[in-house]
Amino acid sequence: MSRQAVISPSTLGAISVYRMVIRDISEVLGDPIIDMQRLFYAVMIQSGIERFQLPEGPSDDSQIPPTLSERISRVSFEALVPTLRGLHRVVTGAISSDSCTDSQRREVQELAFFLQDLYVAASFRRPIVTAQKVPDVGKLQEILREDMLLVVSGLLKSLELIIVDTPLAKAELPKSQLSSFQAVLRSDLFAPYAESQALLETTSSETNGMSLIGRRARELVDAFPAQLDLKKTGISALHALPAVIEAMAGKVLGAVAKPFVTALESAISQRSRLLVYSFHPVWRQVWDSKLDKVKSRLANGGQR
Numbered sequence: 001m002s003r004q005a006v007i008s009p010s011t012l013g014a015i016s017v018y019r020m021v022i023r024d025i026s027e028v029l030g031d032p033i034i035d036m037q038r039l040f041y042a043v044m045i046q047s048g049i050e051r052f053q054l055p056e057g058p059s060d061d062s063q064i065p066p067t068l069s070e071r072i073s074r075v076s077f078e079a080l081v082p083t084l085r086g087l088h089r090v091v092t093g094a095i096s097s098d099s100c101t102d103s104q105r106r107e108v109q110e111l112a113f114f115l116q117d118l119y120v121a122a123s124f125r126r127p128i129v130t131a132q133k134v135p136d137v138g139k140l141q142e143i144l145r146e147d148m149l150l151v152v153s154g155l156l157k158s159l160e161l162i163i164v165d166t167p168l169a170k171a172e173l174p175k176s177q178l179s180s181f182q183a184v185l186r187s188d189l190f191a192p193y194a195e196s197q198a199l200l201e202t203t204s205s206e207t208n209g210m211s212l213i214g215r216r217a218r219e220l221v222d223a224f225p226a227q228l229d230l231k232k233t234g235i236s237a238l239h240a241l242p243a244v245i246e247a248m249a250g251k252v253l254g255a256v257a258k259p260f261v262t263a264l265e266s267a268i269s270q271r272s273r274l275l276v277y278s279f280h281p282v283w284r285q286v287w288d289s290k291l292d293k294v295k296s297r298l299a300n301g302g303q304r
Contacts, residue, residue: 048197
């Protein structure tokens with residue numbers, strides 16, 4: 001059975017922004033344009049996700065290549081919308097000071113989006129692929145009210161970072177070459193690799209599972225060295241809720257506490273966990289490489 005993951009509206013919006021930003025800066029630099037949407041799906045597919053569930057409603061399906069459209073289905077988020085909106089409202093409303101900088105407010109926005117993604121993953125009981133980074137508790141300490149910080153930090157500290165060998169798409173592959181991934185996906189090596197990744201969704205046989213994932217990842221990279229690099233990547237996993245959530249969530253999160261906590265409790269157990277696959281490290285790699293080129297040209301220009 002194909003592994004499926006869900007994608008939230010906030011991630012779709014972020015990928016659209018990434019695509020426009022990288023397109024524009026690449027044109028200025030005279031670089032080949034990296035299609036960030038294709039790269040996003042390529043990276044997630046190479047992380048063992050074979051199909052994607054996107055929210056129903058207005059979409060950018062016209063921009064999705066035919067080779068990807070067959071891997072995408074639509075699901076209703078209607079029942080989740082009140083809680084998604086409520087989470088965003090209570091988290092962004094927990095800023096402790098009116099004097100926060102724009103950077104600090106962005107940290108809180110990203111926290112709200114990350115908690116929304118956890119709720120989406122729990123509601124569908126599937127891994128989620130996201131453009132969000134895992135929030136840094138240290139950066140939130142001077143921003144959030146103390147009660148919200150206790151709940152948020154307890155939840156974030158419960159996330160386990162699983163480091164695995166992953167056959168990632170080469171970030172600098174031009175748009176024209178991403179179609180070559182069809183050969184990777186059709187190979188006899190890809191399905192066994194994706195099946196091995198599914199072992200991460202359970203807490204049993206972790207040592208054997210990690211060894212199997214690594215071996216099958218290396219086999220893929222050895223077979224397709226022009227398209228893939230073997231890299232250590234981190235997958236965030238939640239398999240237990242801290243006591244502070246049960247003790248304080250109702251008071252801190254208000255009306256959204258019950259659907260949020262209930263969804264998380266129902267989705268995780270001693271044998272199962274929620275997985276969060278983040279595209280953010282790849283985005284930072286691409287964006288930082290572009291910024292380095294801009295800085296280099298400015299420095300060279302200043303020396304003339």
